[in-house]
Amino acid sequence: MSENLPLFSAQIRLETCKMLAHRGFGHLGGALSIVETLSVLFGEKMNIDPKNPNWDQRDYFVLSKGHAGPSYYSTLALKGYFPTEVLYTLNENGTNLPSHPDRLKTIGVDTTTGSLGQGISLAVGIAKALKLDNKPNKVYSIVGDGECNEGQVWEAFQFAAHQKLDNLIVFIDENHKQLDGLTVDVSNPFDLRAKMEAFGFYALRVDGSIEKAISEAIDDCFAHQGQALCIVLDTIKGQGVEFFEKLVDNHHIRFAADSKSELDKAIVELEEVVSKGGAV
Amino acid sequence: MAIVFAKEQKPIEMRAVYQNTLFEILRDNPQVVVMDADLVGASGTAKVFKEFPDRCINMGISEANMIGAAAGMSLVGKVPIIHTFAPFATRRVYDQLYLSGAYQKANLRIYGSDPGFTSGHNGGTHTSVEDLALMRVMPTATVLAPADATQFAWLLKETSKNYGIFYIRASRKGLRDIYDSSSTFEIGKGVVLSEGSDVVIFAIGEMIAEALNAKAELEKVGLSVAVVDMFTVKPIDVDLVKKMIVGKKVVVTAENHSKIGGLGSAVAEIMSEEGSGVKLRRVAINDRFGEVGLPNYLQKTYGLTADDIINAVKEAL
Numbered sequence: 001m002s003e004n005l006p007l008f009s010a011q012i013r014l015e016t017c018k019m020l021a022h023r024g025f026g027h028l029g030g031a032l033s034i035v036e037t038l039s040v041l042f043g044e045k046m047n048i049d050p051k052n053p054n055w056d057q058r059d060y061f062v063l064s065k066g067h068a069g070p071s072y073y074s075t076l077a078l079k080g081y082f083p084t085e086v087l088y089t090l091n092e093n094g095t096n097l098p099s100h101p102d103r104l105k106t107i108g109v110d111t112t113t114g115s116l117g118q119g120i121s122l123a124v125g126i127a128k129a130l131k132l133d134n135k136p137n138k139v140y141s142i143v144g145d146g147e148c149n150e151g152q153v154w155e156a157f158q159f160a161a162h163q164k165l166d167n168l169i170v171f172i173d174e175n176h177k178q179l180d181g182l183t184v185d186v187s188n189p190f191d192l193r194a195k196m197e198a199f200g201f202y203a204l205r206v207d208g209s210i211e212k213a214i215s216e217a218i219d220d221c222f223a224h225q226g227q228a229l230c231i232v233l234d235t236i237k238g239q240g241v242e243f244f245e246k247l248v249d250n251h252h253i254r255f256a257a258d259s260k261s262e263l264d265k266a267i268v269e270l271e272e273v274v275s276k277g278g279a280v
Numbered sequence: 281m282a283i284v285f286a287k288e289q290k291p292i293e294m295r296a297v298y299q300n301t302l303f304e305i306l307r308d309n310p311q312v313v314v315m316d317a318d319l320v321g322a323s324g325t326a327k328v329f330k331e332f333p334d335r336c337i338n339m340g341i342s343e344a345n346m347i348g349a350a351a352g353m354s355l356v357g358k359v360p361i362i363h364t365f366a367p368f369a370t371r372r373v374y375d376q377l378y379l380s381g382a383y384q385k386a387n388l389r390i391y392g393s394d395p396g397f398t399s400g401h402n403g404g405t406h407t408s409v410e411d412l413a414l415m416r417v418m419p420t421a422t423v424l425a426p427a428d429a430t431q432f433a434w435l436l437k438e439t440s441k442n443y444g445i446f447y448i449r450a451s452r453k454g455l456r457d458i459y460d461s462s463s464t465f466e467i468g469k470g471v472v473l474s475e476g477s478d479v480v481i482f483a484i485g486e487m488i489a490e491a492l493n494a495k496a497e498l499e500k501v502g503l504s505v506a507v508v509d510m511f512t513v514k515p516i517d518v519d520l521v522k523k524m525i526v527g528k529k530v531v532v533t534a535e536n537h538s539k540i541g542g543l544g545s546a547v548a549e550i551m552s553e554e555g556s557g558v559k560l561r562r563v564a565i566n567d568r569f570g571e572v573g574l575p576n577y578l579q580k581t582y583g584l585t586a587d588d589i590i591n592a593v594k595e596a597l
Contacts, residue, residue: 112384121348129353155345
């Protein structure tokens with residue numbers, strides 16, 4: 001059943017802000033930039049059954065940029081994999097919600113990720129295995145633009161292209177920042193779409209804050225069979241909460257003073273958006 | 281475990297054993313996939329890659345992605361068997377093996393070939409003297425160093441039926457036949473190759489032949505020497521070590537690996553916890569890098585011959 005995607009995005013964003021407000025710190029920026037993509041995937045595209053998380057006909061999701069765990073967890077909770085109250089246990093001693101996803105701890109998480117560069121290899125492996133078995137399941141993986149500093153990512157891309165893994169969509173979340181600053185300043189990624197095309201992918205670039213654009217890009221990709229598929233998401237680190245979009249150092253935030261009151265304000269605003277059914 | 285010792289020597293290259301056994305495993309289990317990182321020619325597996333073109337995957341020169349992709353495949357039911365040279369199979373991809381592999385409970389068999397002096401003309405860049413140490417310290421990993429062709433084939437087949445992280449280190453060349461091909465083993469259980477009352481030598485891989493040669497020489501001077509094949513370096517056979525050291529004058533470990541972190545360390549840990557009071561001599565590579573040369577030259581240079589074992593025993597006595 002397809003969700004009202006703008007509403008689902010607002011709900012994911014709200015739960016993500018609430019869980020990090022409760023914890024007092026966390027990877028807010030990179031979690032928020034993928035909210036709309038999570039919304040489209042889990043709200044519309046993915047063949048999943050939250051009541052049966054190990055269903056063998058499910059589509060797989062690999063969050064290669066594992067530090068965005070909080071919005072992933074929010075999405076899973078909202079889909080009913082586990083109660084939303086569990087979100088408040090993020091990073092508590094003994095929790096099932098570590099800051100980076102762990103398939104052995106969290107219901108609905110397919111792969112353990114967080115050491116950057118490794119998730120995308122898991123994703124290409126899953127996609128290859130499914131192809132070997134002629135299975136129709138799809139695989140979706142989100143890689144960070146900063147994560148593309150890792151050489152392993154490019155090994156995995158080359159493998160995906162060589163093997164023509166057209167059952168996998170590689171999303172690159174181009175939120176233009178990494179921990180130490182702008183990607184162009186730390187290690188310039190240049191034109192990611194052109195690079196992916198040069199690697200042999202059918203590669204698109206869309207506004208990663210617009211559900212419709214993401215959804216159409218996914219359909220466009222799957223219409224191009226016989227080739228590896230990539231969607232570069234043009235996003236903003238901290239997407240959807242103006243204060244955090246503008247905050248320079250927004251990779252991992254300890255909420256205090258201004259940032260705490262701004263986060264609380266965002267929660268109130270998002271609650272209002274959600275109560276109105278997603279309309280802004 | 282049903283051990284029958286080899287009655288004659290007809291050693292075949294380990295890479296031939298690898299390919300022959302892969303044929304068998306691939307035919308028996310449709311979930312098995314074989315991966316190599318552009319060393320199909322070196323591992324002697326061209327025929328099996330040709331016969332199973334879908335399930336044998338040449339990953340190209342990208343070891344990190346090979347381990348990660350193999351782990352991913354295992355999460356949806358595949359049973360990967362992976363080969364590359366020992367240094368690339370361990371230290372180059374340690375975090376991939378650790379996190380994508382062991383930490384998330386993936387299912388991998390990794391054959392790291394040509395460890396220690398067997399890297400020969402590939403030289404220091406291609407030499408691993410630390411693979412056992414690295415893999416020992418990885419939680420849940422099983423670390424194996426087969427003694428001969430029979431044991432290598434058995435381990436490949438056995439680990440393909442089990443779930444976990446299995447590191448198998450072996451030369452690509454032939455080793456002295458220790459076991460008859462009818463032998464079966466038990467992972468985690470060492471094999472006593474010969475009993476003896478004065479000295480016990482715990483050995484692995486290429487060093488088993490050296491230990492047996494050393495035993496023959498030491499017995500000429502009146503010493504009674506036990507030799508044990510400790511092919512499972514982790515989990516080490518604690519009970520067997522405890523049993524075999526009783527009453528001995530000297531305990532020797534012999535491995536084609538660094539003195540630090542491998543078989544010698546594992547045995548030392550048990551002996552010291554036991555408060556055994558028995559002298560231990562570790563015949564191993566003495567905290568140094570590898571270099572280029574013929575294997576028999578490197579073996580001498582690294583101090584890994586029967587003479588080195590004999591000298592260690594005599595010095596301790």
